[in-house]
Amino acid sequence: MIAKEKSGEQELFVSGHRACHGCGMALSVGHILKATGKDVIVVTPTGCLETFTSPYGYSPWRVPWIHHLFENGPSIASGVAAALKAQGRIHVRVLVIGGDGATFDIGFGALSGMLERGDDVLYICVDNGAYMNTGGQRSGASPMYSSTTTDPAGKISPGKSQMKKDLPAIIAAHGAPYVATASVAYLKDLEKKVKKAMEYHGPRYIQIDTPCPSVWGFSPDRTLEIGRLGVQSGLIPIIEMQGGMLTNVLKIKKKIPVEEYLKSQKRFSHLFRDGQHQKEIEKIQALADINIQKYGLLKDVEDKR
Amino acid sequence: MSFQEIKGTLPAGSYYFSGNEAVAEGAIAAGCRYYAGYPITPSSEIMERIAVRFKEVGGVFMQMEDELASICSVIGAVWAGAKAMTATSGPGFSLMQEAIGYAAITETPLVVVDIQRAGPGTGQATRVGSGDYMQAKWGSHGDYQVIALSPWSVQEMYEHSIEAFNLAEQYRVPVFVMGEEAVAHLRERLEVQATVRVFNRVKKHGTPPFGTDSMDGVPPMPAFGEGERLLVTGSTHDEFGIRKTDDPRAHARLVERINNKILANRGKIANTESWYLDGAEVVVVAYGFTARSALFAVELLRKTGKRAGLLRLKTIWPFPEEAIRDVGRSARKVLVPEMNRGQILGEVMKYARCEVSGLNQTNGEIIHPQRIVREVEAVL
Numbered sequence: 130m131i132a133k134e135k136s137g138e139q140e141l142f143v144s145g146h147r148a149c150h151g152c153g154m155a156l157s158v159g160h161i162l163k164a165t166g167k168d169v170i171v172v173t174p175t176g177c178l179e180t181f182t183s184p185y186g187y188s189p190w191r192v193p194w195i196h197h198l199f200e201n202g203p204s205i206a207s208g209v210a211a212a213l214k215a216q217g218r219i220h221v222r223v224l225v226i227g228g229d230g231a232t233f234d235i236g237f238g239a240l241s242g243m244l245e246r247g248d249d250v251l252y253i254c255v256d257n258g259a260y261m262n263t264g265g266q267r268s269g270a271s272p273m274y275s276s277t278t279t280d281p282a283g284k285i286s287p288g289k290s291q292m293k294k295d296l297p298a299i300i301a302a303h304g305a306p307y308v309a310t311a312s313v314a315y316l317k318d319l320e321k322k323v324k325k326a327m328e329y330h331g332p333r334y335i336q337i338d339t340p341c342p343s344v345w346g347f348s349p350d351r352t353l354e355i356g357r358l359g360v361q362s363g364l365i366p367i368i369e370m371q372g373g374m375l376t377n378v379l380k381i382k383k384k385i386p387v388e389e390y391l392k393s394q395k396r397f398s399h400l401f402r403d404g405q406h407q408k409e410i411e412k413i414q415a416l417a418d419i420n421i422q423k424y425g426l427l428k429d430v431e432d433k434r
Numbered sequence: 435m436s437f438q439e440i441k442g443t444l445p446a447g448s449y450y451f452s453g454n455e456a457v458a459e460g461a462i463a464a465g466c467r468y469y470a471g472y473p474i475t476p477s478s479e480i481m482e483r484i485a486v487r488f489k490e491v492g493g494v495f496m497q498m499e500d501e502l503a504s505i506c507s508v509i510g511a512v513w514a515g516a517k518a519m520t521a522t523s524g525p526g527f528s529l530m531q532e533a534i535g536y537a538a539i540t541e542t543p544l545v546v547v548d549i550q551r552a553g554p555g556t557g558q559a560t561r562v563g564s565g566d567y568m569q570a571k572w573g574s575h576g577d578y579q580v581i582a583l584s585p586w587s588v589q590e591m592y593e594h595s596i597e598a599f600n601l602a603e604q605y606r607v608p609v610f611v612m613g614e615e616a617v618a619h620l621r622e623r624l625e626v627q628a629t630v631r632v633f634n635r636v637k638k639h640g641t642p643p644f645g646t647d648s649m650d651g652v653p654p655m656p657a658f659g660e661g662e663r664l665l666v667t668g669s670t671h672d673e674f675g676i677r678k679t680d681d682p683r684a685h686a687r688l689v690e691r692i693n694n695k696i697l698a699n700r701g702k703i704a705n706t707e708s709w710y711l712d713g714a715e716v717v718v719v720a721y722g723f724t725a726r727s728a729l730f731a732v733e734l735l736r737k738t739g740k741r742a743g744l745l746r747l748k749t750i751w752p753f754p755e756e757a758i759r760d761v762g763r764s765a766r767k768v769l770v771p772e773m774n775r776g777q778i779l780g781e782v783m784k785y786a787r788c789e790v791s792g793l794n795q796t797n798g799e800i801i802h803p804q805r806i807v808r809e810v811e812a813v814l
Binding site: 175196198199200230233234235237260263264266267269278279280281283285286 | 474495499556
């Protein structure tokens with residue numbers, strides 16, 4: 130299929146690109162641009178988004194777009210934003226859309242610099258928790274006990290033994306005026322947050338959970354369902370921080386045990402294979418419970434206060 | 435002196451491996467037990483195999499946050515006493531260059547496997563290229579030497595990985611295995627011997643770690659915590675590691691020694707292989723994967739009575755000047771096919787006193803033997 134020239138009235142990220150079936154990232158980017166409008170320049174570090182949106186005939190971008198090196202999306206964006214400002218073109222805004230490898234790992238230093246300088250950039254991390262573009266190696270965003278090609282589960286190891294980096298908290302600690310998390314399973318919430326972020330000036334950050342059927346290991350028609358399970362279990366807290374303060378959370382409607390989320394994906398299947406990993410599952414449940422308590426994700430918890 | 439024959443880490447026999455898998459196994463056989471890396475096509479399979487195999491053989495695998503961190507943690511591990519390596523491709527190799535200069539001036543033995551792809555920039559991540567040879571030599575600032583090997587087969591990906599560690603340990607220098615995407619992802623037969631010949635770094639209690647009067651110019655190397663007073667700095671230093679940034683003599687002495695310890699041993703380090711050079715009028719000088727096409731072409735030419743030969747460079751740096759001088763004397767013409775715009779052609783021209791021309795291709799594909807045949811036939 131070839132990227133469509135016209136697809137709806139205001140589509141800025143059209144269909145026909147080369148993402149895998151059921152790609153959560155591709156779906157989220159369409160809605161991000163719907164919320165920003167056309168006066169944006171998009172910066173994309175190396176990653177899935179770059180590769181599946183750039184071949185001839187398959188480019189869905191209807192806004193200016195620059196791909197560059199893996200490690201410096203924020204630096205490129207800082208340069209673009211500063212030059213636009215110097216020319217008085219303040220109605221054009223700069224947007225980075227990068228994966229978790231570019232954001233959590235290799236580009237983290239550049240991101241910190243951009244935040245500290247207070248550059249006028251909205252940085253959006255489309256987070257699928259591993260290096261999918263190179264075949265699924267672990268990243269700083271990979272969840273605990275997930276199996277990746279460079280931290281594989283097996284006889285000796287239950288998979289990644291470290292926690293996912295709490296990047297939203299690190300970014301809030303830089304004094305960024307707007308920090309939020311979102312999920313592709315809650316598109317209205319996602320669009321609302323992008324719109325709100327566009328009202329601010331200075332460095333802003335949104336981290337979107339974008340399930341990846343190909344590497345997480347689930348059927349491509351279940352992307353939104355898997356995304357919802359992550360949120361409803363408490364493992365993926367959907368929050369909003371303004372001026373460093375927690376100002377809003379997406380409440381969990383009905384709390385589900387983490388097993389339900391873990392069992393839905395091949396990357397956690399080793400935890401259920403031989404009945405030897407109850408401890409690991411309990412640990413993951415504890416992480417979800419900490420999120421629920423820390424952010425007040427349950428309706429009744431909030432009511433009791 | 436410090437060479438020893440040790441038991442291999444794979445059972446002896448035949449294997450059907452990819453080049454990247456062979457690199458991982460060669461490194462393990464050589465005694466590498468620390469690997470730090472970052473995913474990058476077309477080298478990722480090396481770390482993926484190491485991640486699994488180190489759990490079996492008892493090594494430390496670290497996935498780092500980028501290539502800067504990868505090579506620097508390798509440097510740290512080496513000073514803590516390990517044999518250590520990383521693997522990457524062009525963009526990652528570019529990021530590592532500052533640390534390579536640091537490794538050169540601190541005489542830190544380490545191995546970097548660079549699986550070359552078509553550049554510059556992100557270029558063609560999944561396609562083959564040979565564009566990193568000049569970067570390997572000149573990528574960091576200042577005057578320093580490295581050793582760069584150029585494997586042409588899965589067998590050599592294995593053997594060069596072992597040899598790279600031996601050379602690094604012997605000369606206290608960064609050593610590069612300059613694989614190319616085509617050989618990294620090629621699967622073919624690999625023969626593994628029961629034993630492996632390895633060199634472990636020389637240690638000598640009470641001797642200065644950064645200076646020596648020995649003929650080879652390589653000082654013994656202690657590790658942290660072995661009782662030596664060990665100060666390591668990337669600034670200019672004397673033989674005891676004391677910073678001497680305002681001493682012209684100390685700087686010249688250090689720079690000359692770290693260069694000469696490689697250049698003076700060039701005859702021992704630089705390796706070539708000769709095919710059909712007897713009476714060859716036209717000699718193809720080739721390296722890496724291109725040498726496979728070149729050999730195929732030369733054999734085709736010989737079958738039709740054409741006097742062509744092949745000089746294969748197994749080592750690129752230090753450059754095998756003498757072998758090039760020899761073919762320059764015996765041949766009428768030298769042809770250098772390369773998957774770049776002539777990076778090694780210029781080196782060959784420096785030493786071959788005959789007509790030298792290049793055959794260059796930068797399209798991300800291997801050079802077809804027929805192209806080489808046509809080029810040789812045109813001048814014969």
